[in-house]
């Protein structure tokens with residue numbers, strides 16, 4: 001048996017209040033900013049461009065990135081890089097923007113390697129600046145883009161997509177509304193819990209996951225009630241990044257598999273789906289004794305000490321349900337006004353899609369399509 005295991009972290013991370021100021025002396029003269037229309041209209045982008053202006057750094061803005069970025073958006077973005085030849089690409093936005101920029105980097109490097117003369121294009125230095133505390137996309141090596149012709153998702157996995165630098169400045173998340181704050185933070189909590197119990201967990205990934213759980217537990221509700229507090233925002237952003245580092249190494253589980261299928265069928269926000277699904281999966285995975293032992297550590301990180309092993313799944317489930325209640329998150333799909341007949345007619349299809357999802361392979365308990373279907377039915 002090969003016991004040789006590895007764990008690595010990329011990128012360099014600047015974090016905390018005013019960390020955006022690290023752009024002042026980053027040494028690049030020609031920059032392409034990848035972002036979306038919202039960042040322009042809300043003028044949030046000015047927090048980045050003001051620093052570039054003050055330091056006479058030349059920049060061009062590509063603002064055509066849309067949610068669930070399509071292959072067409074990536075192609076357009078790539079043409080901006082090829083024509084402009086910037087020495088740095090700065091992605092400023094939520095998960096979709098950073099995912100799109102990662103895909104642009106991926107195809108830029110493919111182009112350089114395979115199609116055009118090496119010296120015709122340089123790999124730009126890649127900086128990710130997240131504006132939500134949720135996906136952890138700034139520290140993960142994968143991206144999902146949508147094939148615009150047949151509407152299928154194309155997952156890309158490659159270390160070349162990892163940014164060279166991530167900047168986590170809480171000032172950029174300060175205007176995120178309450179529901180998006182809670183959905184994205186519940187996504188973070190799901191990343192941390194699923195990676196902590198994943199079959200690919202390791203001593204490093206678990207350390208990051210536990211710290212992320214601790215940070216979410218002690219800051220989420222406070223932040224939800226004090227949205228303008230930079231300290232809470234900062235802690236949620238660090239939790240998101242740490243949970244990203246953890247699941248980039250350990251993988252996720254069937255909460256994500258089910259959320260992915262539900263999210264695309266009913267056009268629901270990813271974090272909202274995870275928040276609803278997570279308590280039920282905690283109970284299901286709790287049938288495994290090893291997972292129960294891990295729940296004790298998770299409960300500890302949440303401040304619930306001395307819980308008996310057999311009671312761990314049900315107590316962890318009830319803590320998540322209570323958290324959802326306090327965040328005004330619906331506890332089931334019925335509360336989202338999803339039509340019952342429509343839902344029942346597609347539970348099998350949803351289960352098949354969830355079964356094939358990459359996250360299913362790292363769930364601590366092996367599942368069948370039937371298991372997934374009964375879990376999905378129980379969510380209504």
Ligand SMILES: [Fe+2]
Nearest residue numbers: 187191256270
């Ligand atoms: Fe997620």
